[in-house]
Amino acid sequence: MENFNIVWHYKDLLLKGLGYTVFVSVAAILIALCVxxxxxxxxxxxxxxxxxxxxxxxxxxxxxxxxxxVLVQIYIIYxxxxxxxxxxxxxxxxxxxLSLNSGGFIAEIIRGxxxxxxxxxxxxxxxxxxxEPKILxxxxxxxxxxxxxxxxxxxFINVIxxxxxxxxxxxVELTRTAQRLVTQTYINLPFYIAIAVMYFVICAxxxxxxxxxxxxxxxx
Amino acid sequence: MDEFMHVAEIALPLLLQGLGTTxxxxxxxxxxxxxxxxxxxxxxxxxxxxxxxxxxxxIKIFRCTPFMVQVYLAYYGLPAxxxxxxxxxxxxxxxxxxxxxxxxxxxESGVSAIPKGQFEASYAMGMSRFKTMVRIIFPQTLKIIVxxxxxxxVQTVKDSSILSIITVAEMTMMTKEAIGITFSPLIVYICAxxxxxxxxxxxxxASRCIEKHNNRVAI
Numbered sequence: 001m002e003n004f005n006i007v008w009h010y011k012d013l014l015l016k017g018l019g020y021t022v023f024v025s026v027a028a029i030l031i032a033l034c035v036x037x038x039x040x041x042x043x044x045x046x047x048x049x050x051x052x053x054x055x056x057x058x059x060x061x062x063x064x065x066x067x068x069x070v071l072v073q074i075y076i077i078y079x080x081x082x083x084x085x086x087x088x089x090x091x092x093x094x095x096x097x098l099s100l101n102s103g104g105f106i107a108e109i110i111r112g113x114x115x116x117x118x119x120x121x122x123x124x125x126x127x128x129x130x131x132e133p134k135i136l137x138x139x140x141x142x143x144x145x146x147x148x149x150x151x152x153x154x155x156f157i158n159v160i161x162x163x164x165x166x167x168x169x170x171x172v173e174l175t176r177t178a179q180r181l182v183t184q185t186y187i188n189l190p191f192y193i194a195i196a197v198m199y200f201v202i203c204a205x206x207x208x209x210x211x212x213x214x215x216x217x218x219x220x
Numbered sequence: 221m222d223e224f225m226h227v228a229e230i231a232l233p234l235l236l237q238g239l240g241t242t243x244x245x246x247x248x249x250x251x252x253x254x255x256x257x258x259x260x261x262x263x264x265x266x267x268x269x270x271x272x273x274x275x276x277x278x279i280k281i282f283r284c285t286p287f288m289v290q291v292y293l294a295y296y297g298l299p300a301x302x303x304x305x306x307x308x309x310x311x312x313x314x315x316x317x318x319x320x321x322x323x324x325x326x327x328e329s330g331v332s333a334i335p336k337g338q339f340e341a342s343y344a345m346g347m348s349r350f351k352t353m354v355r356i357i358f359p360q361t362l363k364i365i366v367x368x369x370x371x372x373x374v375q376t377v378k379d380s381s382i383l384s385i386i387t388v389a390e391m392t393m394m395t396k397e398a399i400g401i402t403f404s405p406l407i408v409y410i411c412a413x414x415x416x417x418x419x420x421x422x423x424x425x426a427s428r429c430i431e432k433h434n435n436r437v438a439i
Contacts, residue, residue, distance in 0.1 A: 067416065068417050068420070072381060072416060189297055199286055
């Protein structure tokens with residue numbers, strides 16, 4: 001019990017770490033959303049040779065993202081950015097790695113959502129003389145995101161659960177904070193229990209939100 | 221390109237050694253997950269509210285915390301409980317439990333897809349609930365859930381990389397050793413990534429073969 005008092009003593013640091021975790025996750029999911037949209041647009045083309053090549057590239061990208069561990073992806077991106085001569089901070093490369101990973105998954109979610117938009121919608125919009133980008137932005141994507149909202153929230157939960165891996169890049173999010181405190185205080189288990197509870201509260205809360213969103217969708 | 225070949229030549233034996241450990245960990249964890257996951261899934265369907273609550277709590281706890289934190293908890297927690305097991309066993313146990321939580325959910329959703337008549341017919345034949353589950357329901361469920369189950373196994377292979385933080389000598393750990401020799405991290409990590417990718421593509425391919433086979437049998 002005494003040990004838990006020590007954890008309580010460091011609550012400010014832990015909460016700061018939690019803030020970092022939330023910040024990193026939100027930033028990553030927002031960029032991932034852009035990556036996902038970009039990937040989906042890239043594979044919307046017809047049967048011409050360039051768009052077929054684009055589709056192949058997207059397919060390989062998504063297969064790689066889904067087929068390799070996030071930890072390895074983080075290392076690869078971190079090293080690749082350095083080799084390319086971009087002098088980014090660890091925080092920036094970590095966020096980029098997370099969003100490139102999550103973007104692949106979001107592209108798959110959007111693919112599912114696209115099937116929920118009837119073809120007549122695009123045809124009607126085209127008949128009204130809207131340009132293709134305008135059709136996507138005004139007609140298709142708003143409907144896709146309405147349908148895919150629960151899955152996107154689930155993906156956000158995933159990003160939060162993956163974010164501890166950024167501790168390998170010395171980004172001081174919640175898990176890294178705990179690791180540091182463990183080496184400072186020589187107390188391990190209470191700190192890890194504490195952060196597990198913190199993660200649990202956030203993820204379980206978001207999961208309830210997913211349920212709510214699903215229910216709202218069914219009612220419509 | 222020459223540098224790439226040179227580094228790969230040194231790194232690959234080490235990585236393949238790690239790949240063996242990764243495969244061993246994954247297979248053992250998946251076996252644990254199948255057994256434990258079936259038990260938890262069975263408990264979820266129980267009429268006893270207390271039993272169901274325990275199973276739901278198990279699933280919730282493992283699904284709503286990051287796996288990396290679970291690994292730390294197991295690494296420090298198991299010795300505190302008096303279980304002095306090796307890092308390898310710790311990794312297998314925690315990865316097995318984590319996968320079991322997901323397997324249980326997949327099983328449960330599979331069971332709910334089985335028509336009610338199957339249960340009723342088995343009860344009418346005088347089978348007990350347990351026997352109905354094991355002999356009638358689970359075999360049919362297994363066929364339905366092959367795609368989600370193999371998807372989960374791919375996830376397990378990927379998650380095993382996190383065990384490198386508790387010094388289990390699987391592939392991600394071995395990349396660090398290879399980097400220590402070759403001093404070219406990017407090439408070694410790309411090699412490791414490709415090996416993971418290949419392993420998971422094989423699993424996906426196997427999954428598709430099983431599915432095709434099942435569909436043919438069904439017709």
